[in-house]
Amino acid sequence: MKLCSAENCGPGKLECLLSLVSQQPHVPNSGSTCDICSVCQAYIECILKHGNRPITLSEEERTELEDIMSQWISYLSSAKSVYVSQEKLMEEVQLSKSLSFIGDKSLKEWALSLSQCWGSHYRTIRNNMSPNCPLLHTPNPYVATQNDTWFYWDSFFVVLGLLECQMFETSGGTIQNLLRCISQFKKVPCGGSVEMMDFTHPPLLPLMVNEWCKRNFFQGKFEEAQNLARIALPLLEIEHTSWISTGGTHCLAQWAGGPPPGYGSFCERPHCTSISLNTIIFVSEVCIADLGSLVHQASEYSKFWEYARQRAIDIGTHLWNEDEVCWEDICPPEAGRPSTWNEYAMQLIPLWAQSYLSQPPWGLHPNHHLSRVRAIRKLFDNEEEVPYSFVKSTCKDALNWMEQEDAQPWLMWFVAHSLRRMSPQVSKSFVSDWLQSFYQKAPARQYSPCTVGLLLNLLSENADLMEFPISDPLISTFIMTLASNLRRVLGTGLHGVYLTGSAATGSYIHGVSDIDIICVCNDRLSSDRKAAVSMCVISTSSAMHIEKVEVDVYSLSAVQEGSPEFEVKVTYFGENKDSSITNSLEEYLRQGGKDFWLVMDYENTYLNGVAVMGPPARSIFSRVNHGKMVQSITGAITLLLERVSQPTVKVDMLCSAILHICRGWYWIVTGLLSPKVFCAKWALLMLVGSAESCPQNLEFHSVVSSAVQSRTCPTTHLSLPSETVASFARYVLSVIPNY
Numbered sequence: 001m002k003l004c005s006a007e008n009c010g011p012g013k014l015e016c017l018l019s020l021v022s023q024q025p026h027v028p029n030s031g032s033t034c035d036i037c038s039v040c041q042a043y044i045e046c047i048l049k050h051g052n053r054p055i056t057l058s059e060e061e062r063t064e065l066e067d068i069m070s071q072w073i074s075y076l077s078s079a080k081s082v083y084v085s086q087e088k089l090m091e092e093v094q095l096s097k098s099l100s101f102i103g104d105k106s107l108k109e110w111a112l113s114l115s116q117c118w119g120s121h122y123r124t125i126r127n128n129m130s131p132n133c134p135l136l137h138t139p140n141p142y143v144a145t146q147n148d149t150w151f152y153w154d155s156f157f158v159v160l161g162l163l164e165c166q167m168f169e170t171s172g173g174t175i176q177n178l179l180r181c182i183s184q185f186k187k188v189p190c191g192g193s194v195e196m197m198d199f200t201h202p203p204l205l206p207l208m209v210n211e212w213c214k215r216n217f218f219q220g221k222f223e224e225a226q227n228l229a230r231i232a233l234p235l236l237e238i239e240h241t242s243w244i245s246t247g248g249t250h251c252l253a254q255w256a257g258g259p260p261p262g263y264g265s266f267c268e269r270p271h272c273t274s275i276s277l278n279t280i281i282f283v284s285e286v287c288i289a290d291l292g293s294l295v296h297q298a299s300e301y302s303k304f305w306e307y308a309r310q311r312a313i314d315i316g317t318h319l320w321n322e323d324e325v326c327w328e329d330i331c332p333p334e335a336g337r338p339s340t341w342n343e344y345a346m347q348l349i350p351l352w353a354q355s356y357l358s359q360p361p362w363g364l365h366p367n368h369h370l371s372r373v374r375a376i377r378k379l380f381d382n383e384e385e386v387p388y389s390f391v392k393s394t395c396k397d398a399l400n401w402m403e404q405e406d407a408q409p410w411l412m413w414f415v416a417h418s419l420r421r422m423s424p425q426v427s428k429s430f431v432s433d434w435l436q437s438f439y440q441k442a443p444a445r446q447y448s449p450c451t452v453g454l455l456l457n458l459l460s461e462n463a464d465l466m467e468f469p470i471s472d473p474l475i476s477t478f479i480m481t482l483a484s485n486l487r488r489v490l491g492t493g494l495h496g497v498y499l500t501g502s503a504a505t506g507s508y509i510h511g512v513s514d515i516d517i518i519c520v521c522n523d524r525l526s527s528d529r530k531a532a533v534s535m536c537v538i539s540t541s542s543a544m545h546i547e548k549v550e551v552d553v554y555s556l557s558a559v560q561e562g563s564p565e566f567e568v569k570v571t572y573f574g575e576n577k578d579s580s581i582t583n584s585l586e587e588y589l590r591q592g593g594k595d596f597w598l599v600m601d602y603e604n605t606y607l608n609g610v611a612v613m614g615p616p617a618r619s620i621f622s623r624v625n626h627g628k629m630v631q632s633i634t635g636a637i638t639l640l641l642e643r644v645s646q647p648t649v650k651v652d653m654l655c656s657a658i659l660h661i662c663r664g665w666y667w668i669v670t671g672l673l674s675p676k677v678f679c680a681k682w683a684l685l686m687l688v689g690s691a692e693s694c695p696q697n698l699e700f701h702s703v704v705s706s707a708v709q710s711r712t713c714p715t716t717h718l719s720l721p722s723e724t725v726a727s728f729a730r731y732v733l734s735v736i737p738n739y
Contacts, residue, residue, distance in 0.1 A: 093118070094166040099460050107435075111459050113444040114452050115165045118143055121449045122170075134194045139180065140173030142192075143449045149192040152178070152201040154450035157410060159208045161453025163215050164460045171212055172228065178205050182235040187242050202277050203243060206236050206284035210291055217294070218674075220681055229291045233301065236288050240304075243281055251307070252278050252314050252330075273330035275319045276349045282311045283353050315350070326394075344411060347394045351418035394418070413454040416461075431458050475508070475515065475546070482540045482551075483612045486519055489536045490529070495520040495556050496614020500605040507675030512711070515546065517612075518605055519553045520620065521567065527583075530568040534581045537570040547574035552601065562622040564598035594639060596632035599624055604673045633664035634736060641729040644722050651710075654720045658707035658728065665732045680708045700728045 093115050099108075124141045135149065143162070145154035155174055162171035181188045188205055190196040209232045213225040243253045252273050285308040292301025321328040327346050416431050439447070439455060447455070483497040501516030502508045508515075525533070533553055541549045553567040564585060571580040582588045589595065603624045609617030624632075640657040643649060659676035665686075666672065666679035674682075683704050687697040703725055706718050 092166075096164045096166060096460055099164055099456070107459065110435075110444065111456065114161075114447075114456055114459075117444050117447070117452050118162070118165070118167070118170070118449070120445065121145070123148060136181070136189065136192045136194065136197075138177040138192065140177050141170065142174050142177055143170070145449045146191075150174075150177075151191040151450075152188050152204065153190075153410075154448075156204040156208055157413070157450045157453035157457070159453070160211065160457040161449070161455070163211060164453075164456040168212070168216060168221075168224075171208075175205070175208050175212055175228070175232070178208070179232055179235045182239050186238055188239065200242075202280040203236075203239055203284045204280065205232075205239060206287040206291070209236065210287040213291065213294060218678070220678065222681065222685055226295050226685075229294045233288065233291055233295070233297070236284075236291075240281075240284065240288065240307075251310050252318060253281055271332050273319070275315065275327040275329055275346045278311060278315055278319070279349045279353045282308055282315065285311065344394075344397070345414065348411070348414040348418045351394070352414045409451045410454055413458060416458055435459070474544070475503070475510070478540070478544050478546045479503075479515070479517070479612060481544065482517070482537065482549075485536050485540050486533065487613065489532050490519075490521060493522050493525075493529075494613070495522050496617075496620065497612040498605055498609040498614070498617050499612055500601065500609045502675060504604075504608045504610045505675045507677060509711070511547075514548045514550050516601070517549070517551045518559075518601070518609070519551060520556055520559055520614065521553060522556050524555050525553065525567045530583055533568055534570045538572050538579050541572040542575060545575070547572070547577075552598075556620065559602075559621050562602060562624060564595045564602070566598070594635065596635040599628060599632040600636065600673070603629055603667075607673050630668065630736065633668060634733065637661050637664055637729055637733055641726055641733070644725045644729065649722055651718055651720055654703075654722060654725050655707040655710040655718070658704055658720075658725060659711060661729055661732050662704060662707075665736075668736050677708055677711050680704050680711075684708075694731075696727065696731070699724050700731060703728060 095111060095115060099111050099115075121143045122141060123144045125135060125138055138150075142150050142155075143158050145151050145158060150158075155178065159171045159174055162174070178188050182205075185197065187200045188203075190199040190201055209228065213229050216222075216225040216228075244251070255272050255274060255277065285304045289298075289301050289304040289308065292298050292304070318330060319327055327350055329346060412434060416434075419430055435455070435458070444452070479499060486497060487494050496519075498504075498518045498520070499516070500518055502513040503515050507513070519533070530553075533551075537549065537551045541547070549570075549572040551570045553569070554565075555567060557563075558565050566585060566588075567583075569580075569582040569588060573579065582591065582593075585595070585598075602621065605617050606621040606623050609621065611617060614620075637660075640660055644654055644657050659680055662680040662683040663673065663676045666674060666682055684701055687701045687704065703720055706720055710718055
């Protein structure tokens with residue numbers, strides 16, 4: 001037996017020889033996608049006649065095979081020359097906003113050291129690779145996760161980590177490499193070499209595309225997000241088709257016993273209907289539907305909502321064991337029991353899905369109703385179907401198991417996300433303890449790229465020791481000083497101080513934005529205490545020459561009940577300007593104030609508030625009832641409509657009104673209160689997407705674009721037609737009922 005020298009023969013024969021020498025029971029099947037010559041093909045078929053078991057070899061045969069194996073190793077060494085290892089990355093590493101806000105110095109330094117690990121795993125494949133090379137050609141550089149190649153499962157966590165380092169080019173290139181595999185092979189192989197072609201991992205690519213697009217979208221890179229979504233959607237649909245079950249009484253997917261789609265990553269059992277697999281497919285279907293909305297093709301991809309809805313129903317019907325109170329795979333008797341860590345994966349991944357789906361949809365199409373999203377989410381968030389006691393006990397068991405040496409880091413990632421179903425604070429506490437006890441003891445470069453990625457993602461999503469998202473040191477110092485002074489005034493009566501508004505979302509513009517702060521007291525304040533708090537705010541602001549400061553003081557019972565009944569409201573406009581002090585809600589309303597502004601401030605603090613002192617905002621603020629929030633936004637837009645309709649209205653007022661209207665519209669669709677400029681850019685996409693059905697939207701597009709320009713470039717002189725602004729307000733009011 002000689003090393004095959006046929007010019008276009010792939011490594012199929014050598015795989016078989018290696019499997020014999022190493023006494024491994026698995027032999028590549030004769031339907032391999034390797035391009036091999038007829039002689040080698042016949043040899044493989046001959047070996048297959050022995051079945052999936054090692055062949056007994058004579059000493060002479062073993063010596064001969066070992067000689068061939070040494071040639072194979074030499075061949076692999078030469079094949080490795082197709083790689084270019086690049087310590088210097090193609091793009092600069094910058095920590096994401098949340099990672100840069102970590103207040104704990106040691107954790108932040110560790111995050112920085114983790115972010116510097118990518119270079120040693122950075123690979124590029126040369127274009128002139130040999131036809132015999134066992135590697136799959138990838139047009140873009142990638143991060144090698146094992147043995148200089150990539151793995152599908154690992155790539156999910158790598159992409160998450162790259163995004164936390166703002167490496168959009170490298171992560172986007174990784175995604176495009178995987179999309180190219182679907183274009184070539186109708187699926188993504190387990191990894192980037194020929195011997196992995198017959199197998200695949202769960203369909204995580206839609207999640208990667210969705211995450212990449214969202215990160216770009218929320219940074220205002222709308223065109224980049226939409227371009228990738230348009231390229232990806234038809235290919236993701238091809239991958240999804242390969243998982244649709246044929247026959248049977250339900251739509252649930254199974255791990256196949258052979259090629260394609262094959263099985264891998266969880267030590268899966270053939271012909272097993274897996275809760276882990278189907279939950280990931282469920283999330284991928286939701287992601288594909290969301291991406292369809294991003295490119296204004298929600299109607300075309302609405303079928304994926306139906307797929308997800310039916311899959312969720314079948315998961316609850318067929319895979320939830322009511323008697324044992326747990327998720328359970330459906331497997332043939334000969335499949336055997338799962339490994340220990342697969343049992344935990346079965347129980348935790350559905351909980352991760354619920355946490356994952358708590359993210360808002362794109363909401364870029366009128367038919368993309370939140371009601372449909374909420375209906376689907378309820379299937380994984382039903383106290384009766386998935387008892388709280390099950391969540392608690394499962395996470396507790398998993399935490400105990402995580403102390404074992406063979407615990408998988410990626411499973412810890414699922415544990416952390418699942419814990420959010422119980423309490424975000426419990427999740428953060430667990431992540432902090434786990435990181436410090438396990439991973440901070442070793443140098444960052446000892447970890448695999450997969451582990452680096454999931455660690456960066458966990459650090460980002462659980463960065464509870466937040467610093468202020470304001471780069472201006474003077475403003476940050478002012479906020480800390482004011483909080484300290486309020487603590488001196490209120491003593492033990494102070495429960496917490498919270499930064500809200502644009503300063504909390506990172507969109508603060510010096511000289512333009514207000515500094516909005518909410519102070520929470522344990523009890524109601526006396527008149528003397530109200531006066532002391534007011535004087536504290538005004539004197540601190542004046543002494544530090546800070547303008548446009550607004551501080552609202554509430555009792556703890558008021559914020560827990562969601563009541564707009566504040567204790568005192570203090571607004572400091574600046575030196576030589578009158579300050580405003582309002583001592584009750586009744587006084588505020590008598591002066592012409594509207595309570596819907598207070599309601600929106602509540603919602604903003606719940607969603608985006610940063611704790612300067614005290615517990616996290618979400619632990620004490622109640623989220624505003626959906627109907628009440630819709631009523632408040634409608635009231636605010638109606639008031640703005642009245643103001644812009646005045647004959648003497650100024651351009652500044654018109655720009656401000658447009659931005660407020662866009663933010664209200666964005667919340668109605670997505671359930672989020674984001675920076676006003678971002679919401680205005682989102683509105684521009686909405687208006688372009690529906691311009692054909694409503695030509696006036698092009699006029700609206702013009703005034704919204706002007707408002708964005710005015711806010712980002714305050715010196716710009718604009719002329720806005722008030723009639724068009726008023727028409728835009730009426731238009732948004734008219735579409736609100738659609739959601």
